[in-house]
Amino acid sequence: MNRILIMALVALIGFAACKPSGKQLPEFKLNLSVSNFDGKQVKVQKRTQDGWQGIDSAKVENGLARLKGTLQNPEMLFVSLEGVRGSIPFFAEAAEITVKADPDNIAEAEIHGSPIHQRYQDFTDKYEEYDEQLYQHYQAYRAAEEAGNEEALKAAEDAYDQAEKDKKQFLVDFIRANNKDIVAQYALYRNSYQFELDELESLVINFDETMKSIYLDELFDRVHVLKSVNVGMPFKDFEQTDVNDSLIKLSDKVGAKALLVDFWASWCSPCRAENPNVVAIYKDFHDKGFDVFGVSFDTDRQKWLDAIAADKLTWTHVSDLKGWSNAAGKLYGVQSIPHSVLLDANGVIVAKNLRGNELRDKVAEMLN
Structure with a gap:
């Protein structure tokens, strides 16, 4: 009798173990109306650090498509239409969401x-x-x-700078006033x-951490990365392929009296505009101990090589040809280019994102 009871209990436990554990994830439903x-095919995708990840897809019938997916937390997803450039962003949450789109003008969905x-x-709407x-x-x-009007030129420049400051302040005010909002x-x-x-960290820690999201996780990760490559920290090593297909x-290169790690790309206009300044500084100070280590965010090898030749960049260049997914860029928290890190002879970060005369003056100071 005891043996039967024990076997029954074991069976009951096994049955319980086979049952789904925890509550089901919230589900969103998307009704897409497209004329x-x-x-044709439509897809819902999410953007990740490694590219696009599919959530659901369907064919449009009678002008409609129905898609769905589950969510850990609300997040921004994207609707793409077969053969149509761009995508429609929407915040997905546990709700029935409708999207009405014209394939010739998806920006107005x-x-x-x-x-x-x-x-x-x-x-x-307000930010834009x-x-x-x-x-x-x-x-x-x-x-x-x-028109060659210097007075009007200065006034327009000042007005532009003020509008940039106002835009950023609006963003900061919105973030601080809505610390419990995933938006x-x-x-x-x-x-x-x-x-x-410092400013980024103050905004991140202001959020209510009970409001979990992938965005808050990413922000904390970004603060951690930036702290690890802040001024005063030692360099982080990495290895990529140079123009001769050799791993470098x-x-x-660390050991030069001043080493500029320069993140750039052939398609980046501000990068190309800054290159002549770096070339001039390199020419004036290379023999005294200044060196440059170029890291490209290109994906097209030939365009990368052509830009190096066109801009006469005679220092060492490397790339993994993965664009914004460049591993060294992630290691150094690069979110925009041009981006640069200046190292001393011991490989310690002494400055970041210096341009033009600021870079020249700092290099001269380090070499003297």
Whole structure:
């Protein structure tokens, strides 16, 4: 009798173990209305550090497609239409969401059913008003430049700078006032490149940590990475392929009195505009102990090599040809280029993102 009871208990425990554990993840449902698109494929995807990850797909029938997916927490997802450039961003949450899109103008897609997305849209509408101001000041600057009007040129430049400051302050105020809102987390996540470490950290720790999201996790990770490559920290070594297909380590070059680790790309106009300054500094100080280690965010090898030749960049260059997924870029927390890190002879980071005369003066100081 005892043996039967024990076997029954074992069976009961085994049955319980086979049952799904924990509660089911929240599900979103997406009803997509798209005109003149029957028979074509539509997809919902999420953006990750390693590229796009598919969530669901369907074919459009009678102008409609129904898609769905599960979520740990609300997050930004993207609808893409077969053969149509770009995508439609929407905040997914446990709700029935409708998207009405014209394949010829997906930027004007209408999205309803997600309160989080509506808050995001309200923020975006106000934030983009500053872009319109910036564009107007830029147009005024160009007009003054063409007319040779120095006074108007200065006024337009000052107005542009002020609009940039106002835009950033609006972002900061929004983030601080909405520390329990995932929209604010996402806004900072998308714009974290605008902030130096101290300011970024103060904004991140201001969030209510009970509001979990992948964006808050990423922000904490970014603060951690930036701290590890802040001024005063030792360099982080990495190895990538040079122009001759040989593997080169950064540590192979550390030891120069001043070593500039220069993150750039052939397609980056500001990078190419800065290259003549770096070339001039290299020419003047290389014999005295200055060196450059170029790290490219290119994906096209030939365009990378052509840019090196065109800009006469005679120092060491490496790349893994993975674009924004460049491993060294992730290691150093690079979110925009040009980006540079200046090392002393011991491999200690002494400055970041110096340009033009600031870089020249710092290099001269280090060599003297």
